[in-house]
Amino acid sequence: MDKALVIDVGKCTGCRQCELACSYEHTGTFNPARSRITVFDFHEKARFVPYTCTQCDQAWCQQVCPVGAISNENGVKVVDAATCVGCKVCTIACPFGTVNYEPASGKVIKCDLCGGDPACARACPTEAIVFADVAVQGFEKMRAWAEKTDTAPQASA
Amino acid sequence: MHHLIIGAGPAGVRAAEALRAYDPQAKITLIDGEGEAPYSRMAIPYFLSGKIGEQGTWLHRPLEFYAENGIDLVRGRAAKVDAGTKTVTLEDGQSLSYDKLLLASGARAVNPPVEGLEGDLVHHCWTIDDARAIEKLAGKGARVTLMGAGFIGSIILEALVMRGADLTVVEIEDRMVPRMLDETAGNMLKAWCEKKGVKVLTSTRIGGVYEGGGELNIALSNGETLKADLLVVAAGVTPNIECMDGTGVEKRTGVVVNARMETSLPDVWAAGDCAEGCDFSTGDLSTLAIQPVAVEQAVIAAKNMAGIEAEYHCALPMNVLETLGLVTTSFGKHDGLEEGARATLLDADEWRYIRLEFNDGKLIGAQTVGHVSMAGCLRGLIQGRMPLGPWEDVLKTQPHRVAEAYVDLSRGVS
Ligand SMILES: Cc1cc2nc3c(=O)[nH]c(=O)nc-3n(C[C@H](O)[C@H](O)[C@H](O)COP(=O)(O)OP(=O)(O)OC[C@H]3O[C@@H](n4cnc5c(N)ncnc54)[C@H](O)[C@@H]3O)c2cc1C
Ligand code: SF4
Ligand code: SF4
Numbered sequence: 001m002d003k004a005l006v007i008d009v010g011k012c013t014g015c016r017q018c019e020l021a022c023s024y025e026h027t028g029t030f031n032p033a034r035s036r037i038t039v040f041d042f043h044e045k046a047r048f049v050p051y052t053c054t055q056c057d058q059a060w061c062q063q064v065c066p067v068g069a070i071s072n073e074n075g076v077k078v079v080d081a082a083t084c085v086g087c088k089v090c091t092i093a094c095p096f097g098t099v100n101y102e103p104a105s106g107k108v109i110k111c112d113l114c115g116g117d118p119a120c121a122r123a124c125p126t127e128a129i130v131f132a133d134v135a136v137q138g139f140e141k142m143r144a145w146a147e148k149t150d151t152a153p154q155a156s157a
Numbered sequence: 158m159h160h161l162i163i164g165a166g167p168a169g170v171r172a173a174e175a176l177r178a179y180d181p182q183a184k185i186t187l188i189d190g191e192g193e194a195p196y197s198r199m200a201i202p203y204f205l206s207g208k209i210g211e212q213g214t215w216l217h218r219p220l221e222f223y224a225e226n227g228i229d230l231v232r233g234r235a236a237k238v239d240a241g242t243k244t245v246t247l248e249d250g251q252s253l254s255y256d257k258l259l260l261a262s263g264a265r266a267v268n269p270p271v272e273g274l275e276g277d278l279v280h281h282c283w284t285i286d287d288a289r290a291i292e293k294l295a296g297k298g299a300r301v302t303l304m305g306a307g308f309i310g311s312i313i314l315e316a317l318v319m320r321g322a323d324l325t326v327v328e329i330e331d332r333m334v335p336r337m338l339d340e341t342a343g344n345m346l347k348a349w350c351e352k353k354g355v356k357v358l359t360s361t362r363i364g365g366v367y368e369g370g371g372e373l374n375i376a377l378s379n380g381e382t383l384k385a386d387l388l389v390v391a392a393g394v395t396p397n398i399e400c401m402d403g404t405g406v407e408k409r410t411g412v413v414v415n416a417r418m419e420t421s422l423p424d425v426w427a428a429g430d431c432a433e434g435c436d437f438s439t440g441d442l443s444t445l446a447i448q449p450v451a452v453e454q455a456v457i458a459a460k461n462m463a464g465i466e467a468e469y470h471c472a473l474p475m476n477v478l479e480t481l482g483l484v485t486t487s488f489g490k491h492d493g494l495e496e497g498a499r500a501t502l503l504d505a506d507e508w509r510y511i512r513l514e515f516n517d518g519k520l521i522g523a524q525t526v527g528h529v530s531m532a533g534c535l536r537g538l539i540q541g542r543m544p545l546g547p548w549e550d551v552l553k554t555q556p557h558r559v560a561e562a563y564v565d566l567s568r569g570v571s
Contacts, residue, residue: 009568038531040561040564040565042561042565049564049565049568051564051568060449060453063171063452063453063456064448064449064452064453066167066197066198066199066200066214066216066448067197067200067203067209067213067214067215067216068215068216068217068218083213085200085203085208085209085213086203086479087199087200087203087477088477088479088484088529088532089199089448089449089477091477091529091532091533092449092475092476092477092486092488092532092533092535092536093449093475093533093536094533094536095533095534095536095537095540095541096533096534096537096567097531097532097533097534097535097537097560097563098531098533099533100529100530100531100532101484101529101532103529
């Protein structure tokens with residue numbers, strides 16, 4: 001994976017354009033409930049956090065899938081909706097909570113980087129979400145934050 | 158280098174893939190003991206409900222995947238392992254030598270000590286062969302009794318209802334899924350099933366099963382007799398480790414493994430339902446028999462077999478179950494510790510429940526009914542042993558805010 005979603009929490013104003021764009025891109029409707037990216041609102045801290053899959057290396061979701069519905073395309077983990085049986089085991093295996101069951105379709109949904117041109121990054125007016133080289137400063141930091149909860153062997157207590 | 162893997166279920170297949178990635182030059186042989194294409198048991202309910210065909214249960218389609226990745230599929234069952242000469246003898250007499258061996262032979266369904274479980278109208282629901290038999294017997298309107306409303310039983314339940322069977326569930330404990338759900342959640346699930354037209358008898362034991370005139374008479378501990386066209390038994394499993402007899406390998410219920418998935422024998426690893434390794438929630442050894450643990454252990458074993466050191470962080474009990482539209486989950490020490498603290502939130506009218514268990518400023522267990530969003534965060538919080546800080550008090554009164562807590566703690570970067 002050469003490029004990734006780099007999220008700068010400090011720039012997010014909570015406008016939720018990303019959620020709408022994601023939902024529209026994947027479902028043809030403006031329905032934040034069906035978005036693969038979620039903006040968390042920590043109002044006590046006056047901070048918004050857009051949150052989605054970091055396409056982690058461990059790929060817990062992919063390895064657990066009983067029917068091979070999740071592929072790894074150049075590091076991007078993509079759910080094939082036609083193959084998914086909706087068993088949801090990936091939704092509990094991913095320790096980040098970023099692959100989710102969608103009752104409306106009976107399948108799971110997760111970020112697929114829109115095939116290489118993520119709608120959320122295009123929609124974000126403040127560049128809080130940019131699709132950039134993974135080498136760009138920020139991505140590793142972001143992944144490291146996410147992986148504070150990493151359950152991988154190296155982090156064993 | 159020859160890596161030999163006994164068993165082509167999820168653990169064996171994921172190990173073979175990982176070995177191919179980490180040890181590109183090695184020879185890899187995968188022994189498929191069921192004479193089928195390597196498949197996932199987990200997909201069986203979807204086969205039974207008609208959502209997928211048999212091929213839909215395969216771990217890889219098409220089957221050429223194995224040859225293309227240099228994985229030799231050998232059909233047969235391992236009868237005996239000789240760790241001294243490093244050979245595995247198959248039931249047909251064929252002998253295979255190895256440099257490194259992975260036991261990934263899984264588990265099999267067992268019967269409780271009840272009379273009459275041998276006939277043609279009684280089946281487990283563990284293999285694809287079992288599923289084929291059930292498919293024939295559990296047609297529309299067929300009277301089906303399910304013995305056991307544990308996790309596996311409750312998964313099959315939905316498939317049987319979707320086939321149009323007239324279903325009665327008999328569970329010895331006082332609620333459904335007793336090892337994963339507390340009384341509140343387990344009885345919510347029971348009430349839900351009853352609302353959907355399924356008869357659920359809890360605290361009820363099947364005393365004996367008698368076949369006569371092409372049907373079954375199933376005697377219950379409450380004095381009643383059920384008539385059925387099929388009895389499905391989902392009352393427990395046991396590891397397939399007989400081929401290790403005589404090797405002197407350390408075993409309890411399963412073959413004992415350390416954090417590197419090594420057994421007590423040199424050059425022999427074990428992973429999945431046949432292995433007994435450390436349990437995150439108790440610190441003791443256990444066999445959990447769940448898919449995430451099977452595949453994660455398999456990848457750890459494969460790395461070590463390929464010479465890359467890796468340790469497993471211990472197996473976390475975790476399950477997600479959908480029963481006729483109601484989703485339940487359970488993680489870790491879902492019933493908590495005496496010295497710990499608890500938060501519960503029940504909305505019986507909306508069929509929603511959440512219970513969190515805390516100890517030492519951390520989340521140690523959880524169970525939910527009717528919540529689907531961001532379930533994985535519960536794993537992240539528990540297995541990451543994340544100190545909750547100020548979120549502990551928040552979650553104690555508002556347990557439904559776990560995902561927020563997780564995102565703030567991992568990414569909020571205050
Ligand atoms: C109906 C059903 C639903 C399930 N649903 C879930 C679920 O929702 N979530 C979840 O986490 N888990 C679920 N499980 C459990 C899950 O399927 C198992 O944990 C998983 O299959 C374990 O994988 P494994 O590779 O260790 O063992 P297995 O899948 O049992 O594979 C082992 C393979 O080895 C073969 N074998 C055994 N002995 C030998 C021998 N001597 N020689 C050669 N081959 C041998 C077996 O025949 C088998 O093919 C379900 C199981 C069933 C039956
Ligand atoms: S959904 Fe979760 S497990 Fe899958 S790639 Fe994304 S972060 Fe990793
Ligand atoms: S829900 Fe779908 S993608 Fe996820 S593990 Fe099950 S079949 Fe695979």
